[in-house]
Structure formats: C-alpha cells, structure tokens
Amino acid sequence: MPTIIMGKLASKIDGSVRSKAMTFLQRLGSDDTTPGLRVEPIQHCADPRVRTGRVDGFWRAVMFRLDGEGETHYVIHGIWPHDEANAIAQRVRLKVNPINGLPQIQEVAPPPVAPVVPQPTTPLHRESMLVRIGHRRADLVDTLGLPVDIADEAMAAADEDSVLDIAQRHDGWIGSILVDLAAGDTAEAIADRMQLENSPTSGDADTDVLQSLKRPAAALQYAFIDDQDELRRVIEQGDFGAWRVFLHPEQRRYVDRSYKGPFRLSGGAGTGKTVVLVHRARALARRDPTARIILTTFTTNLAEALGAGLTQLDPRIPQPKKPGDAGVYVTGVDALAAAVLRSAGSGLAAAMGDVLGEERSAPLARTAGTRWRDAIDATDTSLPHELANETFLATEYAHVVLPGKIHDVAGYLRVRRPGRGVALDRTKRSGVWELIAAYRAQSRIDGSLDFTEAAAVAAAHLVRQAHRPADHVLVDEGQDLGPTHWQLLRALVGEGTDDLFIAEDSHQRIYGARTVLGRYGVAIVGRSQRLTLNYRTTAQNLHYAMALLDGGEYVDSEDQPDATGYRSARTGPAPVIETVGSITGELDAIVRHVHAWLADGDVPDTVAVLVPDRFHRDRVVTALTEHGIDARAVDRDRPPGGRVPVLTMHRAKGTEFSKVVLSTGKPSPAELERLSSLNTSERADADLRARSLRYVAATRARDELVVVSRH
Numbered sequence: 008m009p010t011i012i013m014g015k016l017a018s019k020i021d022g023s024v025r026s027k028a029m030t031f032l033q034r035l036g037s038d039d040t041t042p043g044l045r046v047e048p049i050q051h052c053a054d055p056r057v058r059t060g061r062v063d064g065f066w067r068a069v070m071f072r073l074d075g076e077g078e079t080h081y082v083i084h085g086i087w088p089h090d091e092a093n094a095i096a097q098r099v100r101l102k103v104n105p106i107n108g109l110p111q112i113q114e115v116a117p118p119p120v121a122p123v124v125p126q127p128t129t130p131l132h133r134e135s136m137l138v139r140i141g142h143r144r145a146d147l148v149d150t151l152g153l154p155v156d157i158a159d160e161a162m163a164a165a166d167e168d169s170v171l172d173i174a175q176r177h178d179g180w181i182g183s184i185l186v187d188l189a190a191g192d193t194a195e196a197i198a199d200r201m202q203l204e205n206s207p208t209s210g211d212a213d214t215d216v217l218q219s220l221k222r223p224a225a226a227l228q229y230a231f232i233d234d235q236d237e238l239r240r241v242i243e244q245g246d247f248g249a250w251r252v253f254l255h256p257e258q259r260r261y262v263d264r265s266y267k268g269p270f271r272l273s274g275g276a277g278t279g280k281t282v283v284l285v286h287r288a289r290a291l292a293r294r295d296p297t298a299r300i301i302l303t304t305f306t307t308n309l310a311e312a313l314g315a316g317l318t319q320l321d322p323r324i325p326q327p328k329k330p331g332d333a334g335v336y337v338t339g340v341d342a343l344a345a346a347v348l349r350s351a352g353s354g355l356a357a358a359m360g361d362v363l364g365e366e367r368s369a370p371l372a373r374t375a376g377t378r379w380r381d382a383i384d385a386t387d388t389s390l391p392h393e394l395a396n397e398t399f400l401a402t403e404y405a406h407v408v409l410p411g412k413i414h415d416v417a418g419y420l421r422v423r424r425p426g427r428g429v430a431l432d433r434t435k436r437s438g439v440w441e442l443i444a445a446y447r448a449q450s451r452i453d454g455s456l457d458f459t460e461a462a463a464v465a466a467a468h469l470v471r472q473a474h475r476p477a478d479h480v481l482v483d484e485g486q487d488l489g490p491t492h493w494q495l496l497r498a499l500v501g502e503g504t505d506d507l508f509i510a511e512d513s514h515q516r517i518y519g520a521r522t523v524l525g526r527y528g529v530a531i532v533g534r535s536q537r538l539t540l541n542y543r544t545t546a547q548n549l550h551y552a553m554a555l556l557d558g559g560e561y562v563d564s565e566d567q568p569d570a571t572g573y574r575s576a577r578t579g580p581a582p583v584i585e586t587v588g589s590i591t592g593e594l595d596a597i598v599r600h601v602h603a604w605l606a607d608g609d610v611p612d613t614v615a616v617l618v619p620d621r622f623h624r625d626r627v628v629t630a631l632t633e634h635g636i637d638a639r640a641v642d643r644d645r646p647p648g649g650r651v652p653v654l655t656m657h658r659a660k661g662t663e664f665s666k667v668v669l670s671t672g673k674p675s676p677a678e679l680e681r682l683s684s685l686n687t688s689e690r691a692d693a694d695l696r697a698r699s700l701r702y703v704a705a706t707r708a709r710d711e712l713v714v715v716s717r718h
C-alpha cells in the first residue's frame with residue numbers, strides 16, 4: 008500500500024474540494040492503480056517523478072512518486088484546477104538541497120499563478136538589514152542552503168518587516184530560516200536549531216529524497232500520514248490544524264527527547280509550549296500504552312482546552328477519568344489534588360497530621376474564600392496593616408507555613424522564609440502566627456481544607472504510599488502554580504527519566520507569588536530550554552505586548568532573570584491605541600471596532616473583547632447587545648460559537664482570537680485600597696502581575712489588536 012506524505016501546501020485545500028480530496032487520497036493510499044484515480048506521468052516535465060491524479064472532473068492533484076524502502080510513496084504537492092495543475096506539474100522538481108540535506112521543491116519557470124513577488128527596491132549595499140547585522144550572501148546560500156533567488160531577495164530587504172514578508176511567502180524550512188535571520192540570529196545558530204546537516208553526501212535518488220523527508224526540519228512542511236483517520240484530520244483541519252502535523256524541529260526535539268529528571272521548557276506567549284506538551288503526552292502514551300500520564304495546568308478551563316487539543320491531535324489516546332489509570336489523565340491541578348484526596352477515602356488522617364498537625368473532618372470540602380478576612384476581623388491584632396491583610400497572610404501560609412509543615416508558633420519562629428521580601432522579627436512572627444491560628448481554628452469548625460492545604464495534604468498522602476500513581480507528569484502554565492502544587496506533582500511520580508516536564512512563561516504569571524521550584528523538591532538544574540518563535544501573534548502585536556513588560560524584573564522558577572527576546576513569523580497592521588475619557592467613551596469605542604470587523608465579514612467568534620473584570624464584562628455585553636451585536640459573557644464555559652465572546656483578561660489565558668479589543672479600564676477604588684495596604688515587595692509583585700495580565704491579554708490577538716484605555 009502506498010504511503011502518503013502530505014505537503015503543507017496540499018493541506019490548505021479549498022473547502023469546497025475537501026471531501027473529494029479525502030476520497031481521492033484514501034483510495035490512492037489503498038491502491039494507486041485503482042481505475043478512476045488516473046495517476047499519470049506528465050509529458051515534458053522537469054521531474055520524471057511527478058504525477059497528476061484525478062480528484063474529480065475539475066480538480067487534479069500534483070504529486071511526486073518515490074519508490075524506496077520497499078514501497079511506493081506519494082508526496083502530495085497540492086490540488087489545483089485541471090489546466091493549472093498540469094502546468095504546475097510540468098515545472099516542479101523535488102530534490103534534496105545539497106547544502107542542508109532538506110527536501111526542496113524547485114520551479115523551472117516562474118509560476119504564472121503565484122502571488123506577486125514585490126521586487127526588492129533596495130540595492131544590495133549597506134542599507135540591507137541582513138548586511139547591516141553582518142550577514143553575507145554566502146552564509147545564506149552556502150551555510151543555510153537557501154535558494155539563490157530567495158537569498159538575493161532577503162539580502163536586499165531593507166528592514167526586519169521586509170525579510171518577514173519574504174518569509175511569509177515560503178512555507179517550511181525556507182520561511183523558518185528567514186524568520187530567524189530577521190530576528191538577527193547567526194547562520195550557525197540557525198543551522199544548529201534547525202538541525203541542518205553540514206556535509207550531506209546524498210544525491211537525488213528516490214531513497215535520498217525519502218531520507219531528506221524524514222529529517223527534523225522537513226517536518227515543518229511534510230507529514231507522513233499513518234492512517235486514514237490521520238489523513239482525515241489533516242484535511243479537515245487545513246491550516247488551523249497545522250500545529251498538529253507540521254512541528255518545528257525545535258518543537259519536535261522537546262516532544263521526543265528523554266530527560267533524566269525534571270525538564271523545563273520556557274517561551275513567550277504563542278511559542279507553542281502547549282503544542283509541545285500535547286504532542287509529548289501523545290508520544291509518551293504511544294511509546295508505552297500502559298504508561299500513566301498526567302497532563303495538568305492551573306485552571307479547569309485550561310485543562311479542558313488541553314484535553315480537547317489532545318483529542319484533536321489523536322482521539323485514540325485514552326483519557327482516563329482518574330489518576331493511576333493508563334493513558335493521559337488531563338485535569339486542573341486543584342482538581343488533581345481533589346482526585347488524590349478522594350482516592351484516599353478515609354485514609355487521610357496521617358497526611359493531615361503531617362501537614363497541619365491536626366485532622367479535618369471534611370477534607371473534600373473547600374474553605375470559603377473570605378476566611379482570611381474573617382480571621383483578621385475576629386482577631387485583635389497589633390500587626391501593621393501591611394502584614395494583617397489577606398494577600399500577605401495567604402502567601403505566607405502557602406509559601407512558608409504549609410510547605411514547611413509548620414504546626415505551631417514554635418515551628419514558625421524557627422522557619423526560614425526565603426524569597427518572602429519582608430523580614431519578620433520575633434514579635435511580628437508571633438502576631439502573624441496568631442492570625443494563622445485563628446484561620447485554622449475557623450476551618451476546624453467546618454472541617455474544610457483550602458486549595459493550598461488540599462494540595463499539601465494530597466502530596467503528604469502520596470509520600471506515605473509505597474507506589475506512585477503516575478509515570479510521567481506534564482505541566483502547563485507552571486509559572487502560576489504554588490509551592491504545595493509542586494509538592495503534589497513531585498509526589499505523584501517517582502524520580503527518574505521523563506518524570507516531570509514543565510512548560511512555563513514567567514511573563515505570564517497572573518495568579519500567585521513567584522515560586523522557586525528547587526525549594527520544593529523539583530530540581531531542574533541544567534535541563535531547561537527556551538522556545539523563541541511565536542506562531543500566534545503578528546510581529547507588530549508582539550512588539551506592543553513585549554513593551555508592556557519593559558522595566559519589570561522577571562525571574563523564572565529557577566530564580567534566574569528571564570529573557571524577553573522572541574520573534575514572530577507573521578506580520579500585520581500596527582495595533583490601534585485609543586484613549587478615552589469615560590466608560591461611555593470606552594463602550595462606544597468597543598462597539599465601533601467590533602461592528603466594523605463584523606461588517607467586514609469577520610466571523611463573530613473569531614473577534615473577542617477582553618476586559619479587566621466581570622463588572623466590565625457584563626457592561627460590554629449589554630452595550631454590544633443594545634447595538635444589535637450578538638455577544639456573550641464567557642465564564643467557566645467555553646467561548647460560544649457564532650457570538651462575540653467577552654472575557655476577563657484572566658479568563659482569556661490560553662485562548663486566541665483573530666481580532667481583539669482590549670479594554671484596560673481603571674482599577675476600582677477597592678482595588679486601589681487593597682494595593683495601598685500591601686508592603687513594598689508585595690506591591691512591586693502586584694505591579695508585575697498587572698503588567699503580565701496585560702501582556703497575556705495583548706498576545707491573544709492573532710491578527711489585529713485594538714487597545715482602549717482610560718485617561
């Protein structure tokens with residue numbers, strides 16, 4: 008049976024021909040001699056391997072037939088109307104690039120139907136962007152293997168945007184190399200990242216081409232299709248499903264490689280961290296179908312999206328409903344703690360004793376969110392306001408008391424408090440403990456555990472067991488997890504190969520305080536890498552979003568300053584920034600932009616409005632509805648189909664839309680009061696989180712971003 012190798016261009020089939028293309032390719036994959044497929048060579052063609060096939064009376068597929076490794080392969084180049092297909096088939100040639108060993112399609116004559124290529128207006132001299140940063144034409148041609156015409160065009164481009172424009176016209180490794188060049192990388196760094204082969208000895212025989220199609224960088228453009236289901240998914244998803252099929256060699260490396268202990272993958276928003284995690288979960292499950300894999304993240308919403316992504320990628324991978332079963336258990340980290348507590352039944356007394364020094368009667372119930380406030384109100388404390396507040400106490404409890412398993416004031420007086428920013432003398436420590444004791448006393452009454460306690464107790468329970476319920480744990484949004492979450496994750500899986508794989512972006516920390524993993528038993532040392540290519544956001548939107556982070560000091564979970572530099576493969580219009588004087592002005596601007604996009608034909612659910620809080624959200628929904636726009640507030644549920652979603656910036660984490668209006672609003676008086684009560688280091692951290700929140704929100708827009716802010 009022939010093997011189908013799908014080219015990225017071919018996966019972008021016109022919607023009207025998808026189902027026929029599917030039938031054609033299915034039949035081709037079963038038997039290429041089936042009458043009616045009319046798989047035929049073409050006369051006077053540049054490549055004797057080229058074939059056309061009949062999709063229907065109008066459409067033809069253009070393919071290359073390769074015979075090697077004991078079977079026939081068809082590389083699907085694309086599907087075009089009959090005459091166009093014949094013309095393309097005559098002039099294309101599939102060869103191995105002699106410099107980098109990658110597959111390359113050459114055209115022997117200029118394509119009559121290709122997009123118009125703007126001729127470089129800048130002659131090759133000092134004004135060329137690539138010349139300015141020290142590149143020579145020889146680097147592009149002889150080191151990286153770029154075709155001469157493309158290298159010349161790139162060398163003549165005046166600035167980064169012009170190089171990116173050229174990159175956008177080329178799928179696969181050529182586009183990827185151009186993006187890296189535009190970002191200022193050296194040819195050597197690019198060759199290394201793309202895993203280019205320096206001294207390929209291969210020729211252009213069928214087996215050589217097949218080998219080249221299997222090289223890591225070829226996966227940017229070509230996918231070997233395993234079976235009919237895979238074929239259907241590639242065709243149905245078209246370009247939107249590209250992430251599932253065409254991985255960057257850098258991404259592929261993190262999917263397949265084994266690590267001798269916890270591994271951390273960082274990268275800015277949209278660099279494909281989640282994509283890597285989902286692929287890696289599948290790869291681990293395929294490697295060992297009995298493996299118990301946990302894929303987790305901060306919230307239930309994000310976990311649902313991960314589960315849906317895994318189903319989309321491969322519906323055959325089992326997704327069990329509880330930890331400990333074979334397959335990939337996908338869940339939010341607090342739900343994971345609850346699942347561990349549930350599985351323990353009545354056997355939690357010892358674990359609660361370890362963590363709290365006491366038992367709770369209802370460990371599956373969660374403590375009310377107002378309890379710190381109640382404990383402060385009920386205690387006649389002499390502590391200054393900057394210590395006797397919910398933010399300080401909850402953080403102190405989650406970062407010092409619980410992970411340290413402190414049971415009493417004597418323990419608290421002795422404990423080290425690394426990274427807490429505020430020094431506490433003996434009197435202050437006693438005062439803080441008094442409030443913690445009041446908090447615990449109130450929880451004793453209803454018997455509940457709060458979320459951080461639940462994770463700590465679940466971890467302590469697992470540590471007491473002889474067996475670990477997981478073989479691999481994969482974590483997304485690692486920057487938002489707290490110390491007891493890490494204790495739990497560490498306790499779920501024994502130390503060893505591929506135990507923990509963590510994706511994180513310190514610039515997107517929007518929930519708790521910063522956590523240094525090494526303090527909670529997760530030793531990354533030396534196993535940490537960064538993704539640098541943004542797939543989601545245009546370069547223009549990315550510049551805007553990154554500028555929001557300027558001046559903030561971001562430190563990653565290994566306590567190292569985090570880099571911000573990364574690049575985008577796409578270009579688009581500059582973000583529109585509008586400043587208004589009132590909430591009415593804000594609502595008007597939002598309605599105007601959304602209205603204009605919809606009038607232009609944008610699909611409602613690809614256009615979103617992001618706002619600071621629920622109050623704003625509901626006002627925006629009302630304003631849009633009053634103007635005849637079908638909008639819907641998104642809370643715990645998924646963004647609705649067919650309506651404009653309105654989300655808080657927090658809820659927008661992990662989502663993406665084509666066009667976004669971001670309304671930054673103004674902090675409420677209550678929020679301003681809360682911030683003013685914080686100590687200096689906590690206020691600085693709150694400022695970092697506020698910037699991060701805007702960064703998260705601004706990076707949700709794939710194509711266009713409008714920012715509406717208040718004076």
Ligand SMILES: Nc1ncnc2c1ncn2[C@@H]1O[C@H](COP(=O)(O)OP(=O)(O)OP(=O)(O)O)[C@@H](O)[C@H]1O
Pocket residue numbers: 249250253254255258274275276277278279280281282283512515541542543660661663706
């Ligand atoms: N190899 C790829 N080919 C095409 N698209 C890709 C590829 N990798 C990622 N993408 C797309 O880029 C976008 C961002 O990917 P993803 O959500 O994995 O990034 P992320 O780093 O987790 O982002 P964030 O931190 O903002 O949540 C998605 O639309 C994804 O489909």
